[in-house]
Amino acid sequence: MSGPTRGAGEVILALERISLAFGGVKALTDISFDVREHEIRAIIGPNGAGKSSMLNVINGVYRPQEGTITFRGAVRRDMNSHDVAKNGIARTFQNIALFRGMSVLDNIMTGRNLKMRAGILEQAIWIGRARREELANRLKVEEVIDFLEIQHIRKTPVGRLPYGLQKRVELARALAAEPTLLLLDEPMAGMNVEEKQDMCRFILDVNEQYGTTIVLIEHDMGVVMDICDRVVVLDYGKKIGDGTPDEVRASKTVIDAYLGVAH
Amino acid sequence: MDDVQDTFPRLLLQHARVRPEHPATREKDLGIWQTWSWREVADEVRALACGLAAHGFTRGMHLAIVGDNRPRLYWAMVAAQALGGVPVPMYQDAPAVDFVYVLNDAAIAYAIVEDQEQVDKLLESRAEVPTLAHIFYDDPRGLRHYEGVTAYDRLVEDGRAFDRAHPGWYEAEVAKGRSDDVSVMLYTSGTTGRPKGVRASHAAFIAAARGGCEFDRLDASDSVLSYLPMAWVGDHLFSVAQWLVAGFTINCPESGDTVLTDLREIGPTYYFAPPRVFENLLTQVTIRMEDAGALKRWLYRHFMAVARRCGAEILGGKPVSMADRLHYALGNWLVYGPLRNVLGMSRIRVAYTAGAAIGPDLFRFYRSIGINLKQLYGQTETCAYACLQPDGDVKLDAVGIPAPGVELKITAGGEVLVRGPMLLTEYYNRPDATAESIDAEGYFHTGDAGFLDDSGQLKIIDRAKDVGRLASGAMFAPNYIENKLKFFAHIKEAVAFGDGRDRVCAFVNIDMGSVGNWAERRGLAYSGYTDLAAKPEVYALVRECIEKTNAELAHEGELAQSQVHRFLILHKELDPDDEELTRTRKVRRGFVADKYAVLVDALYAGRDVQHIETLVRFEDGRSRMVAADIVIADAKTYPALSGKAA
Numbered sequence: 001m002s003g004p005t006r007g008a009g010e011v012i013l014a015l016e017r018i019s020l021a022f023g024g025v026k027a028l029t030d031i032s033f034d035v036r037e038h039e040i041r042a043i044i045g046p047n048g049a050g051k052s053s054m055l056n057v058i059n060g061v062y063r064p065q066e067g068t069i070t071f072r073g074a075v076r077r078d079m080n081s082h083d084v085a086k087n088g089i090a091r092t093f094q095n096i097a098l099f100r101g102m103s104v105l106d107n108i109m110t111g112r113n114l115k116m117r118a119g120i121l122e123q124a125i126w127i128g129r130a131r132r133e134e135l136a137n138r139l140k141v142e143e144v145i146d147f148l149e150i151q152h153i154r155k156t157p158v159g160r161l162p163y164g165l166q167k168r169v170e171l172a173r174a175l176a177a178e179p180t181l182l183l184l185d186e187p188m189a190g191m192n193v194e195e196k197q198d199m200c201r202f203i204l205d206v207n208e209q210y211g212t213t214i215v216l217i218e219h220d221m222g223v224v225m226d227i228c229d230r231v232v233v234l235d236y237g238k239k240i241g242d243g244t245p246d247e248v249r250a251s252k253t254v255i256d257a258y259l260g261v262a263h
Numbered sequence: 264m265d266d267v268q269d270t271f272p273r274l275l276l277q278h279a280r281v282r283p284e285h286p287a288t289r290e291k292d293l294g295i296w297q298t299w300s301w302r303e304v305a306d307e308v309r310a311l312a313c314g315l316a317a318h319g320f321t322r323g324m325h326l327a328i329v330g331d332n333r334p335r336l337y338w339a340m341v342a343a344q345a346l347g348g349v350p351v352p353m354y355q356d357a358p359a360v361d362f363v364y365v366l367n368d369a370a371i372a373y374a375i376v377e378d379q380e381q382v383d384k385l386l387e388s389r390a391e392v393p394t395l396a397h398i399f400y401d402d403p404r405g406l407r408h409y410e411g412v413t414a415y416d417r418l419v420e421d422g423r424a425f426d427r428a429h430p431g432w433y434e435a436e437v438a439k440g441r442s443d444d445v446s447v448m449l450y451t452s453g454t455t456g457r458p459k460g461v462r463a464s465h466a467a468f469i470a471a472a473r474g475g476c477e478f479d480r481l482d483a484s485d486s487v488l489s490y491l492p493m494a495w496v497g498d499h500l501f502s503v504a505q506w507l508v509a510g511f512t513i514n515c516p517e518s519g520d521t522v523l524t525d526l527r528e529i530g531p532t533y534y535f536a537p538p539r540v541f542e543n544l545l546t547q548v549t550i551r552m553e554d555a556g557a558l559k560r561w562l563y564r565h566f567m568a569v570a571r572r573c574g575a576e577i578l579g580g581k582p583v584s585m586a587d588r589l590h591y592a593l594g595n596w597l598v599y600g601p602l603r604n605v606l607g608m609s610r611i612r613v614a615y616t617a618g619a620a621i622g623p624d625l626f627r628f629y630r631s632i633g634i635n636l637k638q639l640y641g642q643t644e645t646c647a648y649a650c651l652q653p654d655g656d657v658k659l660d661a662v663g664i665p666a667p668g669v670e671l672k673i674t675a676g677g678e679v680l681v682r683g684p685m686l687l688t689e690y691y692n693r694p695d696a697t698a699e700s701i702d703a704e705g706y707f708h709t710g711d712a713g714f715l716d717d718s719g720q721l722k723i724i725d726r727a728k729d730v731g732r733l734a735s736g737a738m739f740a741p742n743y744i745e746n747k748l749k750f751f752a753h754i755k756e757a758v759a760f761g762d763g764r765d766r767v768c769a770f771v772n773i774d775m776g777s778v779g780n781w782a783e784r785r786g787l788a789y790s791g792y793t794d795l796a797a798k799p800e801v802y803a804l805v806r807e808c809i810e811k812t813n814a815e816l817a818h819e820g821e822l823a824q825s826q827v828h829r830f831l832i833l834h835k836e837l838d839p840d841d842e843e844l845t846r847t848r849k850v851r852r853g854f855v856a857d858k859y860a861v862l863v864d865a866l867y868a869g870r871d872v873q874h875i876e877t878l879v880r881f882e883d884g885r886s887r888m889v890a891a892d893i894v895i896a897d898a899k900t901y902p903a904l905s906g907k908a909a
Binding site for chain 2: 138139142143145146147149151152154155205208209
């Protein structure tokens with residue numbers, strides 16, 4: 001029906017001339033791009049192109065040797081993981097990082113960790129603020145569970161779930177933090193066609209319903225071209241393309257480097 | 264109580280007066296059971312009805328209702344009835360193309376649907392349905408940018424404004440309703456030909472509901488789980504008609520996937536499920552028991568043997584020795600009680616199954632662990648109300664005695680006829696079909712072949728028109744054979760051929776859950792249904808089932824000739840999306856025979872393998888050709904042992 005109707009918002013995240021090296025290995029070289037509010041921004045590129053490194057820079061896991069990051073007007077040399085989370089950035093991981101022995105519900109509740117103010121003692125004896133907070137947080141978590149349609153596995157330990165559902169639980173945990181910027185590291189890797197379709201629908205729904213800005217890394221070109229507004233293409237740590245899916249698809253450099261058309 | 268209420272909207276108002284704070288509807292939402300009292304439901308229905316009126320809905324119009332079992336959709340039915348309109352519930356899992364026929368046939372202008380999925384399907388059909396002008400939706404998710412559709416909340420708001428501006432209007436509308444007005448239009452599943460709209464009056468459904476409630480002593484304290492398709496007559500009887508007659512509580516599950524958990528949390532006292540649901544539950548129990556520790560497995564096996572021996576007799580109030588009673592009591596404490604609890608059936612007083620034949624092992628299993636599972640018989644045309652089994656006289660192979668108010672008669676040809684207040688008013692726009700099925704004396708022709716046994720219970724053999732003859736002249740009842748085959752856990756569907764032929768052959772669908780688990784246990788690797796179905800080991804497994812069936816048939820007089828000589832396992836599961844099954848999952852035998860004519864020919868030509876290409880339609884509407892070489896196998900048959908009926 002009506003397709004995504006996201007308008008191009010303000011620039012909320014700008015990366016300028018980022019370079020990152022591990023010893024002699026240059027992971028990222030002189031990369032600049034920006035992310036606008038409410039858009040779905042994809043980072044694509046062949047294996048080892050530096051996509052995950054890029055996400056880790058945004059997320060504060062890696063500190064780039066050069067360049068600046070401007071997030072919501074504040075210019076910094078690097079990001080700090082804790083600040084990142086506090087500033088409303090949440091992420092999922094390429095290799096699922098959930099607590100396998102814990103239930104789906106408990107896993108998603110951990111996404112609310114930063115919203116809890118009550119101290120250990122209050123929580124232990126379950127009174128006053130701790131109780132009110134837990135109820136409010138549980139309500140938010142239930143909304144996310146409803147949103148991602150995982151009610152039937154609420155009490156199931158994550159380790160017992162199939163891969164596709166685990167991916168969905170990870171997205172749920174990220175959403176529970178009510179992020180304004182959501183980073184997804186290969187959300188559709190290893191999924192079958194149906195699971196991919198579901199995941200696409202959820203990503204679009206999150207974007208539309210909550211207005212969440214999304215930066216995602218993805219291998220599946222079909223998916224990327226279908227759901228995102230703008231694409232950054234990386235190859236060997238360098239940016240070789242940036243624009244709408246159509247522009248990127250038409251770019252000779254990108255075709256040569258990545259899409260691999262016979263010539 | 265002032266007087267006997269004779270329409271559903273008036274029944275609702277009466278409950279709101281008599282038991283205003285008693286829970287009428289529950290729904291699990293955001294992980295918590297939300298409750299609406301009768302007063303709140305009456306208030307909501309009032310606002311909804313006024314809202315529909317404000318949007319131009321008037322007497323005699325049809326209101327399409329599409330979605331899973333949501334309280335608001337049930338309320339919408341009563342709201343439409345309050346205005347003298349007719350709710351038309353539709354199967355929510357049907358693709359848009361299937362919607363078109365019903366929408367056009369019923370000339371639908373108004374629809375209330377659950378969510379974006381259903382809105383999309385309606386919008387897709389709208390090109391071919393010129394009348395469809397008003398679409399209302401319950402769940403707003405994903406619908407923000409849609410144009411020309413209205414939110415349920417908005418509808419209710421408009422209704423409250425309308426109500427304020429027109430005091431007394433709603434009461435006057437409800438008072439206009441007459442008990443012989445049509446209360447609902449339910450479409451038949453269409454085993455043959457196009458679905459027909461069955462129009463039933465308030466009086467018919469109220470008579471059926473009252474009869475059932477008296478028969479099983481149901482009252483306001485009962486509780487049911489509403490999880491079966493709203494378009495199905497059974498759900499309409501249990502979750503709408505009996506709900507409004509008895510005043511009990513209906514509980515809507517959180518989603519289709521959570522039904523088992525919700526069942527356990529609610530612990531209904533009155534339960535209805537087609538055999539396939541009971542079968543799935545038992546399969547899960549069996550699989551989980553096989554994974555349990557040795558002691559638990561031993562306990563389970565030991566006490567289930569005790570239950571098989573005397574459980575059903577104890578439940579039926581038959582004489583049982585003291586030793587067995589004690590043994591059973593111990594088993595009840597150790598195994599049956601906990602098992603009932605896990606199944607969510609601890610509080611069940613009455614459970615019914617209908618819609619298809621239930622397997623003897625299955626039926627006996629539930630009764631033996633103390634669940635009062637009974638059978639009933641009825642059609643869409645009779646408000647699912649014709650025969651019921653009384654407590655204490657429950658049989659496996661019969662469907663009960665005529666229900667209160669029902670007259671039953673068997674024609675010389677063996678067809679079952681019924682008459683009573685629960686009969687349909689007419690088929691919508693099909694006077695020919697109405698005249699054909701209701702005779703001059705007012706009897707409805709069910710189309711089922713059956714007979715009354717010694718104790719006066721009705722036994723159904725097959726659909727009258729399906730009963731054929733083998734070339735030898737012996738009776739051939741395909742359903743009867745198919746049901747026998749489907750009673751095996753490994754066989755999900757079967758289609759038997761034999762009318763006018765010299766012998767019987769069959770198609771089989773294996774049960775993925777059961778056979779998949781069996782294969783895993785034996786370390787048999789497979790990639791999917793098609794692969795598993797073609798394994799020689801699986802063929803051997805199915806052959807064993809068929810030969811057991813043949814051995815049984817050999818004892819059954821004339822039916823001994825109907826033993827299955829050859830069979831094949833289909834490369835795909837029969838599916839309603841491919842029109843091979845009806846939406847209520849009954850095999851459309853004629854369609855299947857035409858579609859797979861190559862395979863039928865191969866069965867009778869004595870070939871060992873046959874190549875076939877089939878178009879498969881996926882859930883998202885795409886389709887693809889699937890090709891396979893299907894192996895055809897022979898099964899052993901047994902000489903007829905005459906004179907002994909099984």
